Amino acid sequence: MLDDLLLQRARRLWAGLAGTPVVFRDAAVEVVVSPQSSLCPPGWVGIVALGGAVIVTAPDGDTAETVRRAFADLPTMAELQGTLPIDETLGPATLAYCDAAGFRPAGAAALxxxxxxxxxxxxxxxxxxxxxxxxxxxxxxxxxxxxxxxxxxxxxxxxxxxxxxxxxxxxxxxxxxxxxxxxxxxxxxxxxxxxxxxxxxxxxxxxxxxxxxxxxxxxxxxxxxxxxxxxxxx
Missing domain, CATH: 3.40.630.30 (Gcn5-related N-acetyltransferase (GNAT))
Structure with a gap:
């Protein structure tokens, strides 16, 4: 239940940052056109995977279609770099979350x-x-x-x-x-x-x-x- 609640909140956050309506669908990749996406720098493709679902924002329709075709042929996000014509990347970065129930305070330094x-x-x-x-x-x-x-x-x-x-x-x-x-x-x-x-x-x-x-x-x-x-x- 803890992971479920955290996952729901995390998905709502990143779906909102996409800049256009998009939904995380389990075991699926949703690619949308969003020039104003906050998932990535302007003109880039932003990819966020949470709990086995992936959302992708692309700056234009042609790029979206290129990425959509690449994901259709690949089982994992990690394999994209060998398929798409990528000239620069940021990440990947791990996304981690906690709430009060799972929080484990540590450290005894004077703050x-x-x-x-x-x-x-x-x-x-x-x-x-x-x-x-x-x-x-x-x-x-x-x-x-x-x-x-x-x-x-x-x-x-x-x-x-x-x-x-x-x-x-x-x-x-x-x-x-x-x-x-x-x-x-x-x-x-x-x-x-x-x-x-x-x-x-x-x-x-x-x-x-x-x-x-x-x-x-x-x-x-x-x-x-x-x-x-x-x-x-x-």
Whole structure:
């Protein structure tokens, strides 16, 4: 029942982000034309799979038909890259969710709550590799941010960005030298708890396995994935 409820909420969220009416149908792939889709960057194809159902948005009718034919011949989303004329991809990223019943708080570090525009948070983001900062999405959070400090600086932080559908999109970042100490679990615990108190659906979108391990440790269930692809002109 837990997975069923989470899956329903996650599907409603992503169907709403498609920018045009579309429905997740079990064991099926629904391809629609949506130039305004929020599943992917403008001009790209956005693919979201949740619980064995897939929705796809394409920027125009020709692209939609190309993708529709590709899916008709393929059993899995992973095989698309060998069939379509893809010149760039974003993802795939795993989509994971939890609610109060499945949440497993972790970590015992001393935490502080600061605003999202705090200078110390900006310093942390500037100090880590750019790819790590981009992956975390911490610069885009709209919630308060929960942090762990050393004597002089913030070394781990977590918050969330308010998404449609009463969703809290989690962002977590730890300074490279401080990883492996459970700090990500500690700050993420505080951020997830804050989201649940506001009756939001916590969403954890991640590509690195280390990030996925943190989510699983906190009780998140991996229900699907998101992939964006850009096709070459043919």
């Amino acid at each position: 502080e709550k600061i605003p999202a525009d705090h200078a110390d948070l900006k310093t942390l983001i500037a100090r880590v590799p750019a790819d790590d900062a981009d992956e975390s999405g911490l610069a885009e959070v709209t919630s308060p941010v929960f942090v762990v400090r050393t004597a002089t600086e913030v070394v781990a932080a977590a918050g969330y960005r308010a998404w449609p559908g009463d969703t809290a999109h989690l962002s977590v970042l730890t300074a490279p030298a401080q990883r492996g100490r459970g700090l990500a679990r500690a700050v993420a615990t505080a951020a997830v708890a804050d989201a649940l108190r506001s009756d939001l659906l916590p969403q954890w979108r991640a590509r690195p396995e280390a990030s996925r391990r943190v989510a699983r440790a906190l009780g998140f269930r991996e229900l699907g994935s998101q992939l964006s692809i850009h096709l070459r002109s043919v």
